[in-house]
Amino acid sequence: MTASTETGHPNVLAKAVREGVFAGVVAFLMFLLFVGIETYQDINNALVWRTRWGLLAIFVLVAAVSRFLSVGFIKPHIDRRKLAKAKSGVLEISEQKSFFHRHFLKIALVFLLVYPFLSLLIVGKQGSLKYVDNFGIQILIYVMLAWGLNIVVGLAGLLDLGYVAFYAVGAYSYALLSSYFGFSFWLLLPMSGILAALWGIILGFPVLRLRGDYLAIVTLAFGEIIRLVLINWTDVTKGTFGISGIAKASFFGIWSFDAGASNNFVKAWGLSASSVYYKVFLFYVILALCMLTAYVTIRLRRMPIGRAWEALREDEIACRSLGINTVTTKLTAFATGAMFGGFAGSFFATRQGFVSPESFVFLESAVILAIVVLGGMGSLTGIAIAAVVMVGGTEVLREMSFLKVVFGPDFTPELYRMLLFGLAMIIVMLFKPRGFVGSREPTAFLKERRAVSGSFTKEGHG
Amino acid sequence: MAAESLLKVQAVETYYGNIRALAGVDVEVNKGEIVSLIGANGAGKSTLMMTICGSPQARSGQVIFDGEDITRLPTHLIARRRIAQSPEGRRIFPRMTVYENLQMGAGLDNLKYFNEDVEKIFTLFPRLKERQTQRGGTLSGGEQQMLSIGRALMARPKLLLLDEPSLGLAPLIVKGIFEAIKKLNQEEGLTVFLVEQNAFAALKLSDRAYVMVNGKVTMSGSGKELLANPEVRAAYLEGGRH
Secondary structure: OHHHHHHOHHHHHHHHHHHHHHHHHHHHHHHHHHOOEEEEEOOOOOEEEEEOHHHHHHHHHHHHHHHHHHHHHHHHHHHHHHHHHHHHOOOHHHOOOOHHHHOHHHHHHHHHHHHHHHHHHHHHHHHHHHHHHHHHHHHHHHHHHHHHHHHHHHHOOOOOOOOHHHHHHHHHHHHHHHHHHOOOHHHHHHHHHHHHHHHHHHHHOOOOOOOHHHHHHHHHHHHHHHHHHHHHOHHHHOHHHOEEOOOOOOEOOOEEOOOOOOOEHHHHOOOOOOOHHHHHHHHHHHHHHHHHHHHHHHHHHHOHHHHHHHHHHHOHHHHHHOOOOHHHHHHHHHHHHHHHHHHHHHHHHHHHOEEOHHHHOHHHHHHHHHHHHHHOOOOHHHHHHHHHHHHHHHHHHHHOOOHHHHHOOOOOHHHHHHHHHHHHHHHHHHHOOOOOOOOEOOOOOOOOOOOEOHHHOOOOOO | OOOOEEEEEEEEEEEEOOEEEEEEEEEEEEOOOEEEEEEOOOOOHHHHHHHHOOOOOOOEEEEEEOOEEOOOOOHHHHHHOOEEEEOOOOOOOOOOEHHHHHHHHHHHHOOOOHHHHHHHHHHHOHHHHHOOOOEHHHOOHHHHHHHHHHHHHOOOOOEEEEEOOOOOOOHHHHHHHHHHHHHHHHHHOOEEEEEEOOHHHHHHHOOEEEEEEOOEEEEEEEHHHHHHOHHHHHHHHOOOOO
16 A cells, blocks of 8 residues: 555546546536526516526636645645654654643733734724724624533533524613613623523423424524514514614713713713724623633533533433432523523624614524534633634625635625535534534543543534 | 341332333342342333332332332432432443543532542542543443442442443453442442342342342342242353353
8 A cells, every 4th residue: 555655646646636527516516506597686676597607617616626636635745744743653642732722712812802902003993993893892792602502502412503592682681671761781781691591491491301303493493483572572672673772881880982971981081082992892891791601601610510511411311310400400501501692692782782683593593503513512712713713704704805806796705604604614524523622621630630632532412 | 137128119010101111019128238130131120220210200109218208209309319320321421531420429419528439439440540531431331330330339329229230241340340349238238229131140149139020020039049949040040141
């Protein structure tokens, strides 16, 4: 076999060409209807279609060429490196971790703390709006949602496809209570969390006996029920019109961010008027909420209830035979997860100033779940990275106008968001089937702490 | 040995839907005894074990533990009465480390006696000490069985239920595990109720034993008596001797 790898270059190239052509054929068949044909409405509002052979050809070429390169050059290169490493006897496990690797969390936290100021320094006030709001706040909301869902899915192993329902409960709790009764954000934030937790328990009761697929279906239905109630209960929620003009959060009641208020933050500090200060403030609020979620999750994992969650994920029957009340364990998992969803929801409402049922569709649940799975169930760091990649990635996509040069002027990158989302998921799952961070950090040790790589363990039960 | 009853199963009938798995079973386990239950596949041995733990609950009859009727209690409350089980198929937590698995067993006392008990388990099964940072799922079958028993012992049980501890293990490892059970019984006075297919080893170990056929107890007696009984020999021992 060694001889063929060293002398078999033509062999590899022939194989690469074959695979490349094959990938091209597959891509052609796959994209023929999606990309090759476009439907649109003509002047008479009739639906007609036209072909986009050029775009289709580009898609097919990209698939074929990348397959050719990966089989012909990238894969042999990686194999050779692995072989060389194996020959030299250096195991990857024993490698000294780099400084960046060891202090990753500290570096990330410091970066997040200075991020708004960095962005103000580099791109100025107007440019910062985009970087602080679209990137920073947007990503952190998803980090928080995914960390909240992680408690239910990653720790307790209860597959929840309707998580967005709690996000919606939180958002509408804030929107309704603040516009009808004029309560402040800082009062309503914990209240939204409590209300969402209550709904978590309400959902929890009927699904106590369900697991796996069945649980997933019921939670999916629950998410839809909440959304349909929001749409149809027009007297209270204003239906699809949504609720607008939701009050902004204040700086703990000391300074307000409303333009007309006497204790306006900008006036109090003598700054020039800009909405960027409010965004920076919101950035720190959501950052603090995220840190709270992480702190609570880490603490709970070391407490009896957290251990019970993880044991429940592993084996429910064994749990019961050890005297764990699985009913309360499941309900607390649902309630805790839902509570963080509720916090995120009320933050979302105050940040947008507008909520409508449109924001709480099933796709949101799917995206949050995808982030949890991609990041590696149970791993906070992995999930945060996944959120940055997935949410940040879709935002970056909006900026990629240079793609128009490749794909033609009609190409709108945002529309391919889901396609790339799927592609990214497939790639990650191929190379890291357990998510970015697949190893689970043990919570108890006799002497030394040693994380065991996920690749040494059996498949977890989702 | 003082014949003070710890567990009393009286005329218990258990159903799976309409199928009767236990047809009026009477079993008694006294304090300080090792009692085993032998029988063929499908005789209802594991069902009896699970019925004692309340999952499924008996449709009629009574399970009395330490003078208290536990027939209708939910499983976790039965476990809190200090009936620890090493269930069939071991059911350890595969993604948790050995140490964490043991910790789960000590949850009833909120880890109050954890440190002293864990040392005891590690003396009983030194293999577990070597493997303590390893994940449950990566252990060998024998080590998993040790862990399952160890986890059950962490709960400081009054009664230890063992469901087929020898399942799928090499004879030498089975011997080691049975020796550990014997040691616990003799040194700590632990009461053990054991379900086994490996009739020879089980009968040799036990003070008393029951034979189950089709959901009924058909024979009972001391371990030695049953070992000598020609019917038992014919049905469970000849040819099946390990």
